[in-house]
Amino acid sequence: MAFMRKTSEERRQEIAAATLHIVGEFGVEGATMARIADAVGISGPALYKHYSGRTEILEGAMDLLLQRVVAWLDSSTNPNALERLRELGDTHAATMTTDREGVVAPLFEFAAAGHRSNLTSQMAERTRATLAKLTAIIEEGRDQGTIRADVDVRLVAWSFLGLTWVENLAGAEGMAEEFVGTGVSARMLDKILTDIAAPGDDSGRAHSQDC
Numbered sequence: 001m002a003f004m005r006k007t008s009e010e011r012r013q014e015i016a017a018a019t020l021h022i023v024g025e026f027g028v029e030g031a032t033m034a035r036i037a038d039a040v041g042i043s044g045p046a047l048y049k050h051y052s053g054r055t056e057i058l059e060g061a062m063d064l065l066l067q068r069v070v071a072w073l074d075s076s077t078n079p080n081a082l083e084r085l086r087e088l089g090d091t092h093a094a095t096m097t098t099d100r101e102g103v104v105a106p107l108f109e110f111a112a113a114g115h116r117s118n119l120t121s122q123m124a125e126r127t128r129a130t131l132a133k134l135t136a137i138i139e140e141g142r143d144q145g146t147i148r149a150d151v152d153v154r155l156v157a158w159s160f161l162g163l164t165w166v167e168n169l170a171g172a173e174g175m176a177e178e179f180v181g182t183g184v185s186a187r188m189l190d191k192i193l194t195d196i197a198a199p200g201d202d203s204g205r206a207h208s209q210d211c
Contacts, residue, residue, distance in 0.1 A: 081141030
């Protein structure tokens with residue numbers, strides 16, 4: 001069987017994925033070129049065939065992180081926008097700790113990198129992209145009548161995103177059972193969805209009898 005050489009794009013994705021895990025375990029400062037090359041199994045100089053330098057590699061890792069967040073936001077295709085938010089909230093709560101070094105830990109490491117490195121501001125741009133996706137879902141719900149027409153779309157988007165961040169933080173601190181396992185985060189999600197549900201729509205109250 002002939003050996004299949006990886007394409008440049010495949011190698012870039014491999015490097016970005018390895019960098020995400022390294023950032024999650026060792027922090028941004030610990031994501032050295034030597035450590036990244038070792039994780040991928042190539043020489044240090046070979047990294048420069050795919051990226052111009054360490055900064056571009058870190059940016060590539062952030063882009064991959066955003067791709068994973070977007071994949072989560074696209075994971076529900078429920079036509080009912082309010083119920084879609086419910087499913088996204090449930091999915092996040094159930095899976096947030098399954099890939100800590102690949103998602104949760106690097107998320108906080110990049111956010112705390114400091115403006116001197118420019119990584120924090122770039123992470124903010126990716127967070128704005130996440131908010132834009134959430135805003136689109138909420139606006140869709142207003143248009144279809146499952147979400148109240150008078151809701152503050154940005155407030156709801158930030159509230160939903162804020163809940164996921166607290167879930168991430170609880171997972172990072174080893175407190176997932178206290179926050180998620182006890183149903184606290186589920187009740188917070190219920191509160192957000194119940195407050196925005198259009199009159200007569202019970203989707204936002206799906207868990208109210210269970211919590």
